Amino acid sequence: MTVTIKTADLIESVADALQFISYYHPMDYIRALGEAYEAEKSPAAKDAIAQILTNSRMCAEGHRPICQDTGIVNVFVKWGMDCRLDDTSQSMQEIVDEGVRRAYLHPENKLRASILTDPAFTRRNTKDNTPSVLHVEMVPGDKVSVDVAAKGGGSENKSKFKMMNPSDNIVDWVLEMVPQMGAGWCPPGMLGIGIGGTAERAVLLAKQSLMDPIDMGQLKERGPRSDVEELRIEIFDKVNALGIGAQGLGGLSTILDVKINDFPCHAAGKPVAMIPNCAATRHAHFTLDGSGPAYLEAPKLDEWPDVNWTPSSEAKRVQLDQLDEAEVQSWKHGDRLLLNGKMLTGRDAAHKRIKDMLDKGEELPVEFRGRVIYYVGPVDPVGEEVVGPAGPTTATRMDKFTSMMLEQGLLAMVGKAERGLDTVASIKKHKSAYLMAVGGSAYLVSRAIKGSKVVGFEDLGMEAIYEFEVQDMPVTVAVDAEGQSVHHLAPLVWQEKIRKESLLEGA
Numbered sequence: 482m483t484v485t486i487k488t489a490d491l492i493e494s495v496a497d498a499l500q501f502i503s504y505y506h507p508m509d510y511i512r513a514l515g516e517a518y519e520a521e522k523s524p525a526a527k528d529a530i531a532q533i534l535t536n537s538r539m540c541a542e543g544h545r546p547i548c549q550d551t552g553i554v555n556v557f558v559k560w561g562m563d564c565r566l567d568d569t570s571q572s573m574q575e576i577v578d579e580g581v582r583r584a585y586l587h588p589e590n591k592l593r594a595s596i597l598t599d600p601a602f603t604r605r606n607t608k609d610n611t612p613s614v615l616h617v618e619m620v621p622g623d624k625v626s627v628d629v630a631a632k633g634g635g636s637e638n639k640s641k642f643k644m645m646n647p648s649d650n651i652v653d654w655v656l657e658m659v660p661q662m663g664a665g666w667c668p669p670g671m672l673g674i675g676i677g678g679t680a681e682r683a684v685l686l687a688k689q690s691l692m693d694p695i696d697m698g699q700l701k702e703r704g705p706r707s708d709v710e711e712l713r714i715e716i717f718d719k720v721n722a723l724g725i726g727a728q729g730l731g732g733l734s735t736i737l738d739v740k741i742n743d744f745p746c747h748a749a750g751k752p753v754a755m756i757p758n759c760a761a762t763r764h765a766h767f768t769l770d771g772s773g774p775a776y777l778e779a780p781k782l783d784e785w786p787d788v789n790w791t792p793s794s795e796a797k798r799v800q801l802d803q804l805d806e807a808e809v810q811s812w813k814h815g816d817r818l819l820l821n822g823k824m825l826t827g828r829d830a831a832h833k834r835i836k837d838m839l840d841k842g843e844e845l846p847v848e849f850r851g852r853v854i855y856y857v858g859p860v861d862p863v864g865e866e867v868v869g870p871a872g873p874t875t876a877t878r879m880d881k882f883t884s885m886m887l888e889q890g891l892l893a894m895v896g897k898a899e900r901g902l903d904t905v906a907s908i909k910k911h912k913s914a915y916l917m918a919v920g921g922s923a924y925l926v927s928r929a930i931k932g933s934k935v936v937g938f939e940d941l942g943m944e945a946i947y948e949f950e951v952q953d954m955p956v957t958v959a960v961d962a963e964g965q966s967v968h969h970l971a972p973l974v975w976q977e978k979i980r981k982e983s984l985l986e987g988a
């Protein structure tokens with residue numbers, strides 16, 4: 482018998498699922514992160530995990546996004562071939578995108594529009610986060626099964642692919658790639674690995690594997706039952722033994738699980754893809770059977786671990802409005818700071834435009850001398866908010882502009898993840914500093930922002946230059962004026978500790 486699926490039900494279900502995953506982490510992730518928090522021995526990594534867990538519960542309570550990067554929408558539809566749509570005037574892409582549009586423009590929980598059209602040239606924001614990246618598979622049956630994910634740009638950026646020779650070792654490749662991925666993908670998260678097929682199939686397998694629930698704890702407890710499960714465990718243990726840790730701060734938990742999907746491939750090769758999923762892991766599954774839209778059941782707040790992050794008592798208060806070079810130079814890598822006062826923001830598009838303007842000898846809309854810049858693209862505020870969730874973006878992408886900005890008299894920068902070696906040298910040369918906030922704690926960070934106004938490049942939307950007024954915004958000195966970098970030093974220390982003190986079972 483043919484089942485009729487209403488187009489309106491599909492649109493509503495996609496919109497509802499996207500709203501749901503914007504503020505509810507999957508509970509398997511929260512449980513695994515809670516266990517990682519308990520086991521963590523590195524104080525800096527434990528503090529970062531505490532921020533992510535606290536942020537997660539705040540978002541579940543407040544129905545606001547876990548991360549300012551509300552993602553690029555990935556949708557996987559398995560269409561039962563006994564189903565038909567009631568209205569065949571629109572393509573599946575158009576129908577799904579209508580769900581995306583409604584979710585991202587929801588007046589009570591507006592999500593960030595991050596999608597740019599004409600990517601190689603004008604890079605114009607589509608303003609409603611469409612289009613989604615849609616995959617449709619025709620399968621036997623009378624149901625429509627849908628996986629919806631909102632994938633963060635920072636983790637997507639770290640995707641890797643290799644056309645391996647048949648005899649190449651997958652574990653060796655993963656262990657070579659993960660340190661190169663740095664911390665911009667916001668560990669602790671998951672690794673999705675696709676093996677086989679063709680180039681495009683391997684990447685798709687990797688992405689789809691990230692839709693599976695975290696079950697490494699159960700797998701280790703019962704033991705592997707296949708070669709793939711054995712490989713998952715081997716990669717899990719060896720990656721965590723690298724000591725990269727939460728946010729790259731050095732520690733025991735870099736990944737919470739490894740997922741692997743495979744598919745037959747040509748005798749001449751072994752395509753392998755790896756895609757990490759960040760701390761803002763967001764995906765949900767629903768099924769339509771013709772009886773109406775699907776609604777997802779909200780998790781109970783008492784399922785979150787009882788972790789309530791508060792700033793360290795050792796954190797130093799910094800008055801940004803009186804900040805000078807001498808104070809910046811007094812900070813040491815690893816110091817915890819609470820920022821107070823006014824700072825500017827700017828990320829990829831603003832930096833590119835600043836460079837273009839300086840190259841043409843044009844005057845900038847704001848003066849950077851004596852100021853601190855925060856690399857961020859915030860979510861728009863709703864209700865009483867001054868700004869929506871506003872966590873840091875990956876600072877590494879701003880490396881190519883950093884010397885230019887420091888030459889403008891910038892005192893310090895705030896972002897997430899490591900800086901490249903040349904940038905660290907430039908920070909040292911200019912006696913500047915780079916401070917990191919925790920990626921994946923965007924709503925928590927936004928509570929420290931008491932004022933916000935656009936002061937330049939308004940047309941860039943979330944990438945405009947804002948001036949934020951902050952109160953006790955928590956950051957850690959990641960690169961100090963001596964050129965000491967936490968992200969380069971701490972993972973090595975923890976790698977050694979893990980090895981010497983056998984801190985990880987299986988490593």
Ligand SMILES: O=C(O)C[C@H](O)C(=O)O
Pocket residue numbers: 549550633634635636665666857858872873874875920
């Ligand atoms: O776009 C952002 O706000 C952050 C991005 O996901 C990143 O991790 O760099």
